[in-house]
Structures are given as structure tokens and as C-alpha cells.
Amino acid sequence: MNSFARLLRTELARLLHRRAILLLAAAAIIVPTIIGVVLVIDTLPPSDAEIAEAERNVELDIANGYVKDNIEECIADPQGWAGYPSDLSDAEVEERCLADFTPTVDQYLYSPQLDLANERDAGTGIAVTLIVAMAMMLLGTTFTGHDWASGSVSNQLLFETRRHRVWAAKAIVVSGFALVLAAVVLSTYWLVLGAVARSRDRLGDGVLMDCLQMGWRAALLAGIAALLGFALTMLFRSTVATLGILFGIALAGGILLAALGVEGRWNPAYNVAAVITDGTTYYAEVECSPKEIEEMGGDYGYCTEEREVTLAQGVGFLGTAVVAAGAVSLLSFRRRDVP
Structure with missing residues (x-):
């Protein structure tokens, strides 16, 4: 076993022995399970x-x-x-x-029916995806935030002085763990719901595969979220600072982008939605055509046009953001003093 493989194994062991990490992993399993059980019970056929x-x-x-x-x-x-x-x-x-x-x-009869297509598009599927992704982002920040808070980073560098290898090992372990865990949780969620729907003769052709593919895309998003959380925490050296910045972006980012006139194509929320749902649409303000002005009976300043963000565009946007954050984080880790 080469030195980098041993480093990966060590980081994985450290990850699995963190109580906070295990609690977040448990939450990523238990919460979707509860949501699924409630959904199955609420959609029981009438007696x-x-x-x-x-x-x-x-x-x-x-x-x-x-x-x-x-x-x-x-x-x-x-x-x-x-x-x-x-x-x-x-x-x-x-x-x-x-x-x-x-x-x-x-x-x-007031019993709602289990409809996997509806759960995928507008039901519990989106909620479960976001819960798992947020848990994995917290996992990424918590994993490395503990190292900085406890001062163990300096001890780790005594055994492996090449900082880029330490950074890479941590990044691979935390993102890989998040990706695998999310894929297992979300695949299990849809497979169980699919089995229930089939037993009730409520499963349409191809719907289960569409749901599974959504789960796999969501698992990719969870891996990206964990990697982003890790990279930002390695940069700011504080879990609290990272969570504060991410919360601020989530709360005010869309408002700020709209105020600056940034098109929805570059809105993180639309790109996240494009990854989860295999593309999404948004409305952009455009100049009205002469025909539209005539139909409206006057020029009201602007019209709206439906535009699309594809899956490839969403992955490219998020991937670029994570690569940029990772590059800055790695550069900072290599050059700044470690207490």
C-alpha cells in the first residue's frame, strides 16, 4: 500500500470515528425513512x-x-x-x-394515492434530496472544522508534510463518503416507494427508473455539497464562519443577484434545480416585440421569456464553483501558517 493510500485510509478512519459525523450520517438516513413511512401510511388504500x-x-x-x-x-x-x-x-x-x-x-373516499411521479416532481423527492444534501454539506464542514478547532492539523502535518496530499486525501474521503451514503439512501428511498406503489398497482412504466436517476443526480449534488463545505472550512478554518457565509448566500444571494440584474442562468438555485430535476426553466425579462406590444395595447417596459437551464449547464456551473473554491482553499492551506 503506497503512502497516499495509507493517508486515505487514515482519513476515512478518522471520519468514521467522529461522533458528529455519525450523527449527521444517521440523520441523513433516519429523516428520509420517517418521511417515507409517513407517506406510505398517509396513502394507504381505503379499508x-x-x-x-x-x-x-x-x-x-x-x-x-x-x-x-x-x-x-x-x-x-x-x-x-x-x-x-x-x-x-x-x-x-x-x-x-x-x-x-x-x-x-x-x-x-378521501385517501390520497401514492403517485411516484408526483412525489418526484413536487412531493417528498425534492425535500428528501435537500435534506440529504444539507446534511452532507454539514458533514464536510464538521469533519475539517473539528481539526482546526482542536489544533490537530499541525499534528497531521508532522506525519505528512506535503500539504496538498493532506488536503486531497481529506477532500476525496469526505466527498466520496457523502456521495456513496447519499446514493444508498436515495436509491433505497425510491426502491422502497416503488415496491409499495407496485404492490398497490400504482407504478407507471419507467417512473421508478426516472426516480432512481433523480436520486443518483441528487447523490452527485450531495458529494459536491460536502466538498464545497470542506473546501470553505479549510479556507476559513472555522465551521461557524463557513456555515454563516453559506447561510448568508442562501438567504440573500438570490435577492442580491436580482438587484444586480444577473440573469437566472447564473442563479445558484436554478442550477441546483437543474441538476436535481434534469433541467429546469425560469423566466427572464426581455424587450417586448412589436407584436406583443400590440397585443398588450401598449409598451409596459418589458416582457418575460421562458428559458432553460440544462443538466449539463447546472453541473458545469456547480463544478466550476467548487473547483474555484477548492483551488483557493488549497492555495491558502499550502501557504498560510498552521497553528
Whole structure:
């Protein structure tokens, strides 16, 4: 085993023996598990008793007579009563009135259905991804922040004096650990939900693979987040300083970019979304065309245009940011005195 491999092994052992690291890793596992369990329970199919109650309610509605009255009024005046097109035949009108005004069992069942596509696009998928990514960023900052707080960096440099090798070993270990952990957690999350959806006959063709691919892209994002947290903490030599800067960027970064007139293409939030969702769109202010001015009845100063940030652009943006931060961090580590 060469010296750099031993250095990697040592850094991995140090990572796995940090209590704070283990707590963050546990949080990245437990929180998605809780979210998944709650989702599965909330979307349980209706019980036999609930179905029977819904059927009784349907029978009561039909027996009350107002359903029949509504259907008859719909047939008598389909345009005024129901807003149907005027070109429908009598048979088509009757069919639509019966379908629209006859109560069904589903109308009395209030159990949401497990929809993986919806969870991927607008449900728990985004939430779980962000939770795991934030946990991995905290992991990256905590791992190296402890070294600076305890003063152990100077001791480490006694055994390996080439600082760039120490920096690289730490970066590889923390980002690799975050990438693997996030990939396992997110893949397991979608595989379990996919199995539940399949057991309920709610799994569409190709949906599970799309969800898994989203999880793998999110794992890449988690690895990038851990590496960024590590690089910034190596630069500022303080976990608190790094978290404060990252919090400030997250809180005011978008507002500042908008105030400076920076296009959404360079907004970190859109680029993160592009990585997670395989591309995203945003609206940019542009000059109105003569046709748009004519349609609006005047020039209101600007119009909006939908634009896209692709997956490749998102990866390129985040990769460039991390490489730049890493280069500055490494240069600082090599040249500054270590207490």
C-alpha cells in the first residue's frame, strides 16, 4: 500500500470515528425513512369499512331524489345548466349528464394515492434530496472544522508534510463518503416507494427508473455539497464562519443577484434545480416585440421569456464553483501558517 493510500485510509478512519459525523450520517438516513413511512401510511388504500360507508352515502344521495333532478335539468338545458357544447347529440348529452351528476364511491373516499411521479416532481423527492444534501454539506464542514478547532492539523502535518496530499486525501474521503451514503439512501428511498406503489398497482412504466436517476443526480449534488463545505472550512478554518457565509448566500444571494440584474442562468438555485430535476426553466425579462406590444395595447417596459437551464449547464456551473473554491482553499492551506 503506497503512502497516499495509507493517508486515505487514515482519513476515512478518522471520519468514521467522529461522533458528529455519525450523527449527521444517521440523520441523513433516519429523516428520509420517517418521511417515507409517513407517506406510505398517509396513502394507504381505503379499508373495507371506508368503502362500505362510501357506498352507503352514494345510495343515500341517489335516494334523496336531488341527483335525479340535477340529471333531468342537465338534459333539459345542457348549455345553461352544465356548460356543454351546443353540438352534442341527445344521446351524448344524456351520457355526460349521467357521468357528471351521478355520485360515485370515489367522491366519498378521501385517501390520497401514492403517485411516484408526483412525489418526484413536487412531493417528498425534492425535500428528501435537500435534506440529504444539507446534511452532507454539514458533514464536510464538521469533519475539517473539528481539526482546526482542536489544533490537530499541525499534528497531521508532522506525519505528512506535503500539504496538498493532506488536503486531497481529506477532500476525496469526505466527498466520496457523502456521495456513496447519499446514493444508498436515495436509491433505497425510491426502491422502497416503488415496491409499495407496485404492490398497490400504482407504478407507471419507467417512473421508478426516472426516480432512481433523480436520486443518483441528487447523490452527485450531495458529494459536491460536502466538498464545497470542506473546501470553505479549510479556507476559513472555522465551521461557524463557513456555515454563516453559506447561510448568508442562501438567504440573500438570490435577492442580491436580482438587484444586480444577473440573469437566472447564473442563479445558484436554478442550477441546483437543474441538476436535481434534469433541467429546469425560469423566466427572464426581455424587450417586448412589436407584436406583443400590440397585443398588450401598449409598451409596459418589458416582457418575460421562458428559458432553460440544462443538466449539463447546472453541473458545469456547480463544478466550476467548487473547483474555484477548492483551488483557493488549497492555495491558502499550502501557504498560510498552521497553528
